[in-house]
Amino acid sequence: MVQVRAILVAALALLAAAGCGGSGPPAAPKGDLRILSLTPSVTEVLFAMGLGPHVVGRSTYCTWPPEAKDLPAVGDTMQLSLEKVIRLQPTVAFLVTRREAVPRRLEGLGIRTVALDTDTMPQLLESIRTIGCETGHQAEAQALINRIQADLEAVRRRVAGLPRPKVLFAFPMTVGSSQIMVAGRGSFVDELLDVAGAENAYAARADWPNIGPQQVIALEPDVVIINATGEDSPPDRLQTIRHAWDALTSVPAVARGRVHILTESYLTIPGPRVGEAARLLAETIHPAPPGHSPARHGGQSSPWRRPELRAETTP
């Protein structure tokens, strides 16, 4: 499975290297490039490619990198302020949406609109390539693709040969629901878990299924990772989440104290930080990989390069 994916990613990288192809309109001239990004992952990609100065507008939820926050926000694909969009005079708009009316509307305003898919790793790399073609920055796109692949490969190497525990990746329970949303097989986070040296405890093919505590008990995950971001991240909320999981005493992860709450929002953003996300997951899943004793690393207590990324509430 790992190999198949590696080959697939490599093939896509080749495709990317092959350039933009003959079809499609010519790339926009670099001079008057004015980009509107309506999706957080795309905004991150644009800034990572060094296109930040060309981005003129963003969605309300595009808050990374910090510079992006200074840009005017035009709402989101559900509630888009078309007046603001027109005022910004973008030459090209990038977005990820299932609402076909949005790109059609933007095209109608005379804005070249590119709808992207970033649900899986190959789709993400493909999207970066597309952005490179549309903006005339193919080289930067390829550099970013190479960097992401190197990041992922580095994590893959670190966990190679380690036992692969069953990991359940979940969002906190929402108010009013008996269910939690978990990463299903085939989702983007599922791929990250694979890179990070784990089996997805939710083995069935599904994007982001909702499951109740009874199903959690039946899945018997060895490790549970809860991604509590935004309004789920205040201390009292984290305590409530931990308390809720502590009740599931028969779950191996709970019994062994392997329920980890991570507050980093980039874990589920398919953008340039996927390498960091994979590393954080690997670090959480394999806290002290054998064969990496502190002595061999010159007194460093962890084999991981950036331990400050860890933000757990485990006492």
Added chain:
Amino acid sequence: MTLRPLTPRRYVTAILAWLGVWLVVAAVSVVVGGRLWSWGSQAQVQNILWLRLEWVLTASVVGAVLALAGLAFQALLRNPLADPYILGVSGGAALGFILSSLFLSVALAPVLGFLGALATVAIVYAIAQRRGRLEPYTLILTGVILNAFYAAAIMLLTALVRPAQRGDIALWMMGSIRAFGPQWLLVGLVGAGAVGVAVLFAFLAKGFNLVAVGEDTAQALGVPVSALRLVTFVAASLVTGASVALAGPIGFVGLICPHILRMIMGPDHRRLVPASLLLGATFLVLADLLATLWEGASDRALPVGVLTAMSGAPFFIYLLRRRWRTSAEIR
């Protein structure tokens, strides 16, 4: 319908019979809903047992509170369409709960929800009372207006928050018996409230009966109608607020359970009070069991509030039609 006179012995026997029905249904719901036989290890069985027990008790206390409050409001307001939410209490609790979970603290949301209910009781009383007296029509109108205001406020919040949170609010407004995290303390508090209010109403039952016959008659027979209204209004509102804070606004239970009982056992509130407590509990446990079985079969959770309305409405119509037919035959 023949009614035998109510002796203490018959009273206790009836309560024990209702209690028995609830216990059986609750036990079946714990075992069947949890599919206890299908779990491998003993730790898992124990885990599931506690989960199901908590949810069944949640359903029980919420159902009991709603049925009792519905019964009391129908008697107090002399209006067969009254339900526990008619005086705006659920709206106040819901607004407090949602505001807290969005902007303050999710953990404190039930407390803020209850405070919202409390504030609403005070507002309704301030508007509807005239020299300490509560008039049924003023009460109902005040409640309707407040409910409309709260609904608008909740819609405003729904429009302002992130799309993902919109779903959460909508789901919570449908009622939720089964929380992911344990809520034993809240369940205990609402349960104590249910029993407390049942005892209080049992003492007030004779007054309810006389007010139902006619206010003037009741007054003439020495029932302090104003005081009765005030006590009932405050008590029923407080437990309703607590139940909304625990499980969200679950519709129809408070309307249908008292009416089912009136059709079965007549208008005597001395019988209706304990029966409402236990039928409300049984009804919501059954609805939750249905939702659980549905979830087991389809992997999709069903909001229990939707089920109570969808299963309750046809049954209610059936009862209404049957009663109408038999009374026509008698004539």
